[in-house]
Amino acid sequence: MSKTSTRDAAFFRETMLPPEPPPIREAGAVKWLRENLFSGPVNTLLTVLGLAIIWFLVSHFWDWFAHSVWNADSLAQCREIIAATWGEGARGACFAVIRERWHQYMFGFYPPSLYWRPLLAFGLLMVALAPILFSETQQIRRIVLVATTVATLLFMQVLGVPTAAFLLSAIVMIGATILAERHAGWLLIFSALYPLIGVFLLWGGTLWAPLMVLAGIGLGWLGWRLVGIVSPMLAVVAGILVTLIWWIGFTGEAAGDLQNLLPLGITSVQSEKFGGFLLAITIGVAGIALSLPIGIILALARRSDMFLVTSLAVIFIEFIRGVPLISLLFVASLLLNYFLPPGTDFDIILRVIIMVTVFAAAYMAEVIRGGLAALPKGQYEAADSLGLDYWKAQRLIILPQALKISIPGIVSTFIGMFKDTTLVTFVGLFDPLKGISDFVRANFAWKGIYWEPFIFTGAIFFIICFSMSRYSMYLERRLQRDNR
Amino acid sequence: MALGSNNEVNMKKTVFLGSIAVAGMTAGMGMADTLADVKARGELNCGVNTGLVGFAAPDANGNWAGFDIDLCKAVAAAVLGDPSKVKYVPTTGQTRFTALSSGEVDMLARNSTWTFSRDTDLKLDFAGVNYYDGQGFMVPKDLGVTSVKELDGATICIQTGTTTELNLADYFKANDLSYQPVNIDSNAEGEQQYMAGACDAYTTDISGLAATRAAFADPENHVILPEVVSKEPLGPAVRHGDNNWGDIVRWTLNALIAAEEYGVTSKNIEELVKSSDNPEVQRLLGVSGELGAMIGLDNEWAKRAIQASGNYGEIFAANIGEQTPIGLTRGLNAQWTQGGLLYAQPFR
Structure with a gap:
């Protein structure tokens, strides 16, 4: 037995065989199909069913899409063109309505000569968000900023904005991109100032108004420093009080006086001119930006040990969650007028933003409370054992982990809120889905148009919401700290 | 409308x-x-x-x-x-x-x-x-109906929460007729449902019916019935x-x-x-x-x-x-x- 050697063997291979290609069933597309679509009787059945449904949809709607008309002045003309091109009885989509009215779907009644302002505001929004959302590496931020700048300027070219405005926007956008390359830290200051810049660009009016708002913060800081000599606790209260008193009592008057003294400003655009996606994004962004911090505070308040704080938070959250958003919007648009002194001009968009924010914040609070509850008790105890006070423990240990857990829920709330902005149609604002479509159809040329505007606005909503969803997945991956 | x-x-x-x-x-x-x-x-x-x-x-x-x-x-x-x-x-x-x-x-x-x-x-x-104005009815010509009184048992597209709904109920009750309402939310949706054949008749103001009919691809195939069932x-x-x-x-x-x-x-x-x-x-x-x-x-x-x-x-x-x-x-x-x-x- 032990004598057996290679020489006794009948055959011995001395070279390696070249690798055989895998059998056809185990490679390439066939393998993928077998594994993903036909891996068992149930899956095969589902695949066939899915294909049948897709075929059904395509075969029913393909001709409608294929016969799209983009150049026409009215629905009747669309019908003529379709009948002339594809024969009598053919049907087709009339996207000409989008071609004629797309600017209203985007901007509502915003004056066309001022379209550059919302565009610049949107471009700068991305710049302001870049240091917060897109700063994993410098390269990502660079890509985002350059893409934003190019897209903003391209849109301006398409819309044919005045040359002076275009040059100004180009300088601002390119300047911000360069600033981000050189002094990334300064970009955070820009982010903090952005709310004022955005509001000023969108609504216009006197430049003194945002400056006076800033002055309020400056005065608050002064108050904080001065009282801080006496007592640090009192200083915080004094600082906040001074700022609030200045904002509520004096900002408007001071801005008005200064405007009379030295007129500085740009054309003012009233809120009722806002519409379409401009309105949806304005309300959506403001609601998102405000509801997150308020939601965090509410969530912490609800988990607080102090009875009064907890009860107030519970009452607020449960009341808001128990009421439909539409009724809150009706309160904002109708009821508030009766409670405010006659002649008060409380901006309707501001009212709606407040209601949407309050609504989203209540949901946000519960989402974040879920994250807080999911955190192991050891983390709280660890923070305590380090001797951190409440706020430091929350800021350094608890919230970063809780928020990370809550990301999917938070982004879901954002997406839901953004889509809910279409409900403002019920208070007479022109949302892109129904408000704009209603009046476009009220023009006899487009009466009878039904699906095309829905498809158009639906596609844009999908792009925005899908981007948010993808970003949240990216963020989850980026923040993954578990042992895998 | x-x-x-x-x-x-x-x-x-x-x-x-x-x-x-x-x-x-x-x-x-x-x-x-x-x-x-x-x-x-x-x-x-x-x-x-x-x-x-x-x-x-x-x-x-x-x-x-x-x-x-x-x-x-x-x-x-x-x-x-x-x-x-x-x-x-x-x-x-x-x-x-x-x-x-x-x-x-x-x-x-x-x-x-x-x-x-x-x-x-x-x-x-x-x-x-x-x-x-006044409330009226529109039907496809194929239906062969010439009066609202012949709409007994018909499905009718009607906007919910409106006085048209109440007028319709009043009129049909007074004339001892029955009908099946198809509830719609807006005029655009009503036209869509009516064109898709979801209802036999569409009711709204006569002025609205006229505008709706004029916007159809085939206005000649639809008639507005002579009865006006309400004062508006x-x-x-x-x-x-x-x-x-x-x-x-x-x-x-x-x-x-x-x-x-x-x-x-x-x-x-x-x-x-x-x-x-x-x-x-x-x-x-x-x-x-x-x-x-x-x-x-x-x-x-x-x-x-x-x-x-x-x-x-x-x-x-x-x-x-x-x-x-x-x-x-x-x-x-x-x-x-x-x-x-x-x-x-x-x-x-």
Whole structure:
């Protein structure tokens, strides 16, 4: 037995065989199909069913899409063109309505000569968000900023904005991109100032108004420093009080006086001119930006040990969650007028933003409370054992982990809120889905148009919401700290 | 569609909003001087529909036009001297009356039906009727139906929460007929359902049916049945309690109607100011008499109102008349001398 050697063997291979290609069933597309679509009787059945449904949809709607008309002045003309091109009885989509009215779907009644302002505001929004959302590496931020700048300027070219405005926007956008390359830290200051810049660009009016708002913060800081000599606790209260008193009592008057003294400003655009996606994004962004911090505070308040704080938070959250958003919007648009002194001009968009924010914040609070509850008790105890006070423990240990857990829920709330902005149609604002479509159809040329505007606005909503969803997945991956 | 948007008041909501309106009125009383407010503001806030074919719709440039819009322009011209000084506040069926009673708008020109409860319980004042409408039915010609009475057991597309719904129920009950309602939310959806064959008949205001039918690819295959099952007098409304302002709106509308009766048009008005020897026309145009002062305006108020978009007949013809695609005939909306219901009280 032990004598057996290679020489006794009948055959011995001395070279390696070249690798055989895998059998056809185990490679390439066939393998993928077998594994993903036909891996068992149930899956095969589902695949066939899915294909049948897709075929059904395509075969029913393909001709409608294929016969799209983009150049026409009215629905009747669309019908003529379709009948002339594809024969009598053919049907087709009339996207000409989008071609004629797309600017209203985007901007509502915003004056066309001022379209550059919302565009610049949107471009700068991305710049302001870049240091917060897109700063994993410098390269990502660079890509985002350059893409934003190019897209903003391209849109301006398409819309044919005045040359002076275009040059100004180009300088601002390119300047911000360069600033981000050189002094990334300064970009955070820009982010903090952005709310004022955005509001000023969108609504216009006197430049003194945002400056006076800033002055309020400056005065608050002064108050904080001065009282801080006496007592640090009192200083915080004094600082906040001074700022609030200045904002509520004096900002408007001071801005008005200064405007009379030295007129500085740009054309003012009233809120009722806002519409379409401009309105949806304005309300959506403001609601998102405000509801997150308020939601965090509410969530912490609800988990607080102090009875009064907890009860107030519970009452607020449960009341808001128990009421439909539409009724809150009706309160904002109708009821508030009766409670405010006659002649008060409380901006309707501001009212709606407040209601949407309050609504989203209540949901946000519960989402974040879920994250807080999911955190192991050891983390709280660890923070305590380090001797951190409440706020430091929350800021350094608890919230970063809780928020990370809550990301999917938070982004879901954002997406839901953004889509809910279409409900403002019920208070007479022109949302892109129904408000704009209603009046476009009220023009006899487009009466009878039904699906095309829905498809158009639906596609844009999908792009925005899908981007948010993808970003949240990216963020989850980026923040993954578990042992895998 | 006029109906659609006309009557879309949910009954429960009416009571709710009504009680708010009452609260608002008591709060706002004693300081109601809308004329002074409008003059101080330099702009008329006019509540209009968010979009209704022929009556109110913004074009691609955002300029409002329509039958109701022209009334806003006439009032602005009479009060402020400039028909362009109007801020159009789009209101929905739910928000319109509260917008008026809360003072957000100075007047409503929003194809609203003048009814008992709106005039009394909601504390509105209707300044007149600028369009006499009524609820009708449209059916496909293939159905072979020539009268509503033959619609026994039919499925009918109807907007929920509107008075059309109640009118339909009343009429069918009174005639001992049965029907199957298909509830829809808006006129656009109604057209879609009707075209898809989800219902045998579609009911809304006759003016709305006419516009809907005209927009079809095959209008000749649909008929509007002869029965009119409700009265829908549409008119401008103002707040109860400010009679002077109500007078201004009422007499501006009357001026437009009277102008047509006396043959005063936007074309010949300057000429008539100089040459007319009809005393009523002279008073209307402010050549003689002091009518303007009696309502707190100057003597040329009516002349400017007529110049804004023309007399009633011109406004009708430009927006919804037979020359437009909507193609409504004057019918009940003809002058009383032509067998219609338009009858302006004398300018004396």
